[in-house]
Amino acid sequence: xxxxxxxxxxxxxxxxxxxxxxxxxxLEELVTQLPxxxxxxxxxxxxxxxxxxxxxxxxxxxxLLEGELExxxxxxxxxxxxxxxxxPTGTDAxxxxxxxxxxxxxxxxxxxxxxxxxxxxxxxxxxxxxxPDPARRLAAAEAALRSPAVEQLDALDAAMQAEELDxxxxxxxxxxxxxILASDADTDTKLDAVAVISGASALTVQSTLNxxxxxxxxxxxxxxxxxxxxxxxxxxxxGQAQNLWFGLxxxxxxxxxxxxxxxxxxVMGVINLxxxxxxxxxxxxxFLVQETIRTHAPEYFGWSLAIAxxxxxxxxxxxxxxxxxxxxxxxxxxxxxxxxxxWGVSLILQQAVRSVFGPTNRExxxxxWMSGAFQLGEMTVTWPRVAIVIFSLTVxxxxxxxxxxxxxxxxxxxxxxxxxxxxxxxIRTGRVDALTFGLGAGIAGLAGVALSQIDNVSPNLGQSYxxxxxxxxxxxxxxxxxxxxxxxxxxxxxxxxxxPWAGAVLGKILILIFIILFIQKRPRGxxxxxxxxxxx
Amino acid sequence: MSKLIDLRMxxxxxxxxxxxxxVPIASTLDQGSALSIPSYLIPLMGKYLCYAIxxxxxxxxxxxxxxxxxxxxxxFALGGYAIGMHLMREIGARGVYANPDLPDFMxxxxxxxxxxxxxxxxxxxxxxxMALLVPxxxxxxxxxxxxxxxxxxxxxxxxxxxxxxALLLAFFRNEMxxxxxxxxxxxxxxxxxxxxxxxxxxxxxxxTAIALAACLLIAKAITVSxxxxxxVAVRDAESRTRFMGYRVENYxxxxxxxxxxxxxxxxxxxxxxxxxxxxxxxxxxxSIEIVVWVALGGRGTLVGAAIGALVVVAVESWLTxxxxxxxxxxxxxxxxxxxxxxxxxxxxLVEKLRLRRKPAPDPNTETPA
Numbered sequence: 001x002x003x004x005x006x007x008x009x010x011x012x013x014x015x016x017x018x019x020x021x022x023x024x025x026x027l028e029e030l031v032t033q034l035p036x037x038x039x040x041x042x043x044x045x046x047x048x049x050x051x052x053x054x055x056x057x058x059x060x061x062x063x064l065l066e067g068e069l070e071x072x073x074x075x076x077x078x079x080x081x082x083x084x085x086x087x088p089t090g091t092d093a094x095x096x097x098x099x100x101x102x103x104x105x106x107x108x109x110x111x112x113x114x115x116x117x118x119x120x121x122x123x124x125x126x127x128x129x130x131x132p133d134p135a136r137r138l139a140a141a142e143a144a145l146r147s148p149a150v151e152q153l154d155a156l157d158a159a160m161q162a163e164e165l166d167x168x169x170x171x172x173x174x175x176x177x178x179x180i181l182a183s184d185a186d187t188d189t190k191l192d193a194v195a196v197i198s199g200a201s202a203l204t205v206q207s208t209l210n211x212x213x214x215x216x217x218x219x220x221x222x223x224x225x226x227x228x229x230x231x232x233x234x235x236x237x238x239g240q241a242q243n244l245w246f247g248l249x250x251x252x253x254x255x256x257x258x259x260x261x262x263x264x265x266x267v268m269g270v271i272n273l274x275x276x277x278x279x280x281x282x283x284x285x286x287f288l289v290q291e292t293i294r295t296h297a298p299e300y301f302g303w304s305l306a307i308a309x310x311x312x313x314x315x316x317x318x319x320x321x322x323x324x325x326x327x328x329x330x331x332x333x334x335x336x337x338x339x340x341x342x343w344g345v346s347l348i349l350q351q352a353v354r355s356v357f358g359p360t361n362r363e364x365x366x367x368x369w370m371s372g373a374f375q376l377g378e379m380t381v382t383w384p385r386v387a388i389v390i391f392s393l394t395v396x397x398x399x400x401x402x403x404x405x406x407x408x409x410x411x412x413x414x415x416x417x418x419x420x421x422x423x424x425x426x427i428r429t430g431r432v433d434a435l436t437f438g439l440g441a442g443i444a445g446l447a448g449v450a451l452s453q454i455d456n457v458s459p460n461l462g463q464s465y466x467x468x469x470x471x472x473x474x475x476x477x478x479x480x481x482x483x484x485x486x487x488x489x490x491x492x493x494x495x496x497x498x499x500p501w502a503g504a505v506l507g508k509i510l511i512l513i514f515i516i517l518f519i520q521k522r523p524r525g526x527x528x529x530x531x532x533x534x535x536x
Numbered sequence: 537m538s539k540l541i542d543l544r545m546x547x548x549x550x551x552x553x554x555x556x557x558x559v560p561i562a563s564t565l566d567q568g569s570a571l572s573i574p575s576y577l578i579p580l581m582g583k584y585l586c587y588a589i590x591x592x593x594x595x596x597x598x599x600x601x602x603x604x605x606x607x608x609x610x611x612f613a614l615g616g617y618a619i620g621m622h623l624m625r626e627i628g629a630r631g632v633y634a635n636p637d638l639p640d641f642m643x644x645x646x647x648x649x650x651x652x653x654x655x656x657x658x659x660x661x662x663x664x665x666m667a668l669l670v671p672x673x674x675x676x677x678x679x680x681x682x683x684x685x686x687x688x689x690x691x692x693x694x695x696x697x698x699x700x701x702a703l704l705l706a707f708f709r710n711e712m713x714x715x716x717x718x719x720x721x722x723x724x725x726x727x728x729x730x731x732x733x734x735x736x737x738x739x740x741x742x743x744t745a746i747a748l749a750a751c752l753l754i755a756k757a758i759t760v761s762x763x764x765x766x767x768v769a770v771r772d773a774e775s776r777t778r779f780m781g782y783r784v785e786n787y788x789x790x791x792x793x794x795x796x797x798x799x800x801x802x803x804x805x806x807x808x809x810x811x812x813x814x815x816x817x818x819x820x821x822x823s824i825e826i827v828v829w830v831a832l833g834g835r836g837t838l839v840g841a842a843i844g845a846l847v848v849v850a851v852e853s854w855l856t857x858x859x860x861x862x863x864x865x866x867x868x869x870x871x872x873x874x875x876x877x878x879x880x881x882x883x884x885l886v887e888k889l890r891l892r893r894k895p896a897p898d899p900n901t902e903t904p905a
Contacts, residue, residue, distance in 0.1 A: 271690055271693075273824075327872060327876065330876055331875065331876075335689060335690045336604045336689070336690065336693065337875045337879075338875075339604075339690065339693065340824075340827060340828065340831060340871050340874075340875050341871055341872050341875040341876065343824050343868075343871055344828075344867070344868040344869065344870065344871025344872040344875070345868065345871075345872065346868070347864045347865075347867050347868030347871070348864070348865055348868035348869065350864060351861065351863075351864035351865050351868070352865075354861075354864075355861055463821070467697060467698060467701050467820065470694050470697075471694070471698055474691060474694055474695075505705050505706075505708065505709055506706075506709070508702075508705055509702045509705050509706050512698050512699075512701060512702035512705075513702060515695075515698060516678075516695050516698055516699060516702075517681070519687060519691060519695050520681040520682055520684075520685045520687060520695075521685060523685055523686060523687045523691055
């Protein structure tokens, strides 16, 4: 049992180490030998095919691996079969000549089994190590790292010497070191290899070195254990960084959802329970914009979010002004009644959206420029998260500057601080109220655009955020934008740090309990407003 | 006595009494008779009465003490869970897995023994006491912390909402040992009487009606007492009441706890009639709906709250059966209309019409405000 794979290995090694002997046979001859014999015979032929170094061989091996390599019954020609099952078409495996339709029973598949597939992959790996395409070279080096095969050692060595691109040479060096560990090289060489590998990412170190923890050589085993431990320490550290990053990005989402509320609730003192539904309207605006672009101008899809942002702000802001003028205006100074009326508004908005768009999730796409990820140290950072963090901070500081430096912001603050005095100074308080509420609503719309990228766009979207956003505002201190920022970020980070050991749901419950207790202790939040205005 | 049973209360209790007597009679009539009530309607009406109790409970703390709790659904659900646990134990070995020691869902989760907090629920009196005690204790602890630190108004509303939201999340977890997502269901009988038998249904209905009457009277007794006057003072001018030397927080905690226990009672009567209790009852939206019942009926009228609950729930049943899309529009509009144009609810409207029909009162005789 053990002998067969060993023989195949030997054959492969021989084939590679003695290229002269192998090239005695041309690719054409070798390929015709494929159908005959047992799987082991086929493995030997595969090794020889790889050893020819012929650029056409890769396509043949790939077809063989995929089970697309077949032999035509009429003339024994080896063909790569494509097309459908019903109407297979063929091309000559070597010349690439189009053979047209083949007929359903005209060809016989060249069968492969799992161990043969492994042999083929190794052989292809060796070939692709020198592929002219850098992406394929890199993939081959990474594959060699994942499953080091001793027979590739020389090929890797040669590839490293010839490689001109640094990042590929790094991957090849790692693969080379991993292969040395798998070989029967002496201890010093292997220790060097361990040193090389320990410089790689923690995951690579662990996956590559774990098998050698129990190495017979004590020096080697110690070095491996050290390297793995160092990698684990590094990973734990980066894990914390990752938690922090996830926490900040969750905090940004909370901030986006809460910041509009910080205006309506914090500045105006209006409990707007329809805030979540305003966020939902923003998300549906994004959906509509994308739908329109898809049907009329699909080439501008990358701009869809940029178009949705101002539209959502204006549309949801207008809805907000309508709510303020229609309902909230009559209820100033009666917070509990406002709460009930806006809850009614939220039910109506929810049902309206459900009637128009249906109760199911709608598909909102992510533009290409925002998808993908990059590697930072030991952690993977996805672009949508980066975009949301940047977006929410932009909105936050934009709002802060508006409140502090614009004429409208000045009027808003004047009206909230002393309505009668502001009116006496000629500020049209009713108009300012409507605009302030509209501003808060518009920001909810902006939040909707962002949330459509990370959450399901459904009529229930708003409900999942409303409680969180209220807690953020109350926790941070009503009427204080900086407090909202601090509260959102700290709750986001705390949530993500609790999650690993408490689980997502329990973590959330703990946070809720914490906030409930916190409000008992400090009813005015983290950063209470000072002065007479704060006395309720 | 006359302070306890005024005209409105008297009319309502009389109507409730007549219904409670007539419904069992009508349900035992021959099915062909025009006046007969099908057996399946009785638990439905019992459910409505449970909601009425819940509304009275909320009116007691919102209408009279100004504590707008957006988490009363939590107390209701906790009472329901307490009785549900007992009903679960009564199933015994008749469950799907025929396990005499464990409820079905625990067998399904692969648990080997009963969690400690299920001990005692085999015994009905224990479960019945727990149905009042657990919501009461939670309300006491929560209220004690909240009112002592002078959390009031909107802030209190928001943290009660957070409370019920936290409980919602917690009860969804299978690890909690309350049946997770599916809750507790498949009940067979209560105290040996089959839950599907018409006689049991009638008994539960009558019991619920009595409980409603009792809750109304207890609430009324509290509000007409001296403590009730202090509560109204707290509602209208909390700081002033405090300055006059009253311990505002004690009154608030008291009324909040009583109210929570009433809500627990409503939940306890609700579960055997509906046959299921699941975490959905903790949903914040449910708790807010209770508020609209009270607001529609008339805040601070007790009887009005009960009527409001009955009206809204009846309309809801009818609308969701006939025009399911319209229900949320109607409920949303109701919230807005009540708040904007009917600040005193239905009873306030009735009062207004009555006053309008009467000639202007003689300025020399004192009229109640």
